[in-house]
Amino acid sequence: MNIILLGPPGAGKGTQAKFLVDEHGLTQLSTGDMLRDAKESGTEMGKRVAEVMARGELVTDEIVIGLIREKLEAGGRGFIFDGFPRTLPQADALAELLQEEGQKVDHVIELRVDDEALVQRIAGRSTCANCGEVYNDTTKPIPADGKCAKCGGTEFKRRADDNEESLRKRLMEYYKQTSPLIGYYYVKGQHEVVDGLADIESVKAAVNAKLT
Ligand code: AMP
Numbered sequence: 001m002n003i004i005l006l007g008p009p010g011a012g013k014g015t016q017a018k019f020l021v022d023e024h025g026l027t028q029l030s031t032g033d034m035l036r037d038a039k040e041s042g043t044e045m046g047k048r049v050a051e052v053m054a055r056g057e058l059v060t061d062e063i064v065i066g067l068i069r070e071k072l073e074a075g076g077r078g079f080i081f082d083g084f085p086r087t088l089p090q091a092d093a094l095a096e097l098l099q100e101e102g103q104k105v106d107h108v109i110e111l112r113v114d115d116e117a118l119v120q121r122i123a124g125r126s127t128c129a130n131c132g133e134v135y136n137d138t139t140k141p142i143p144a145d146g147k148c149a150k151c152g153g154t155e156f157k158r159r160a161d162d163n164e165e166s167l168r169k170r171l172m173e174y175y176k177q178t179s180p181l182i183g184y185y186y187v188k189g190q191h192e193v194v195d196g197l198a199d200i201e202s203v204k205a206a207v208n209a210k211l212t
Pocket of ligand 1: 060
């Protein structure tokens with residue numbers, strides 16, 4: 001089963017992707033995480049994309065399609081695409097890459113949220129440096145003992161691009177380049193919507209309901 005989670009930054013794609021990994025044994029493919037790893041490991045590509053990401057702009061289709069191609073060619077029993085595709089050429093490329101592997105996109109689930117909520121969510125967002133569990137200062141604070149509820153880790157980090165200026169740019173990129181994918185998958189008869197403003201457990205249940 002291959003699932004695309006669609007939605008603006010802060011919609012909850014990463015959080016829901018992790019549930020799908022735990023419950024359905026799927027592999028999360030987050031191009032954002034792959035690019036951040038490349039940046040931290042100091043590779044040539046990582047250095048090139050770091051500034052683009054910090055500004056909140058999109059990196060080139062060629063780079064992200066290349067990253068996804070490598071993962072798909074390595075095989076797996078099903079993927080959750082989180083933050084990919086983000087442009088129409090990426091969506092076409094994904095269809096082709098999956099076809100080459102004898103697979104297809106099975107579900108495209110849009111997590112729908114309003115812009116005000118996004119700003120609030122992103123401003124308070126942090127993740128466990130060890131396992132990547134996502135926290136939010138208001139809706140899901142780091143436990144009072146300072147330990148990650150999932151792995152017990154004590155180090156938490158905030159993303160360099162989770163600031164207001166970069167967020168505005170990321171939202172604009174979403175509306176200009178990514179939101180046309182809603183129409184694209186609608187016409188293909190694959191677009192499904194879930195209310196991303198509900199609490200985390202309700203969103204999880206609604207996503208699961210779409211998969212049965
Ligand atoms: P994310 O973690 O999904 O919010 O992605 C963080 C940043 O990585 C984005 O603001 C882009 O700069 C870059 N990025 C991630 N995925 C893509 C993609 N599919 N296409 C282009 N740029 C991407």
